[in-house]
Amino acid sequence: MPELPEVEVTRQSFAQRIVGAQVQTVWLGAPLRWPLGCQPGSLAGTVVGQAQRRGKYIWLPLDHQRQARAPAALPGHVLQAGSAGGLLIHLGMSGSLRFMELQQAAQQARTGHDHFELHTSRGLLRLRDPRRFGAVIWSDDPAQGLAAKLLAGLGREPFDPELNGAYLRQAWQGKRLAVKQALLAGDAVVGAGNIYACEALFAARIDPRLPAGRLSLPRAQALLDAVQATLRQALAAGGTSLRDYRNADGDPGGFQFLAQVYGREGQPCLVCQSMVRRIVQGQRSTFYCAKCQRR
DNA sequence: CAGTGGCCCTGAGCGC
């Protein structure tokens, strides 16, 4: 589900409306991937800070000082060290966050797939997640404990200005793992899930089965450019909605109509007309054009 | 230590 663009679109669609709100109550439904990690009642009275993002995680600061933190002047509001406590939220495969202002919230009844609600003075933040692979974790300090462990393994942000082809090439040096799987693993660069990894490799004309360590420097740069271009395009389209994804206003994205190879098995390549193929790599489907994409 | 596969959970779609 939600890959980086969906998470970022979600963050952008509620961050400014919830910042400064005071938490009233927290409601928990069925268990998610991990327990919340604190007494829900202990969050009452905290003040919501500026929502940030790291990879596919949303970090929602909750400040006990009863005063909103100044909006972080971080590029892209990307989570950095030094924040105080908050909630680390992951949407898993099927999760979506919805923010409803008070009047609207009163009309939108909870359903059986809603598993977390943050009731605040400005409205209701609700996590819906049919498959419950998502997570909402309280952390006193994202530099410690479970939150730190989850964030520690993440590669660089795709729009990190210091990221370049040489970095990618070095990170994957000697790796025999297929480049598609290396992208998905996110240990060099985060954000591309199954859809955008397929799309970026198509745009860069790279065979998804190529061992990551065999990528030349120009092709590593081309791949990085393609990852960035694909994610930018998806962000502009509001993300991809195959089934469950909605932004915090409940609106679907439109990238599914722009995909060149994802989900197009057996259909003609939009560049060369040969048939788009589907293979399985690491138990995930990969879509590619065998003529356009070379080893 | 790199890489593979199981698993968390629910729902949709398909063949029979």
Place this chain on the structure above:
DNA sequence: TGCGCTCAGGGCCACT
């Protein structure tokens, strides 16, 4: 219509 099977946007973890 119903059953059983497969597959789905992620990613942790045990195991080889």
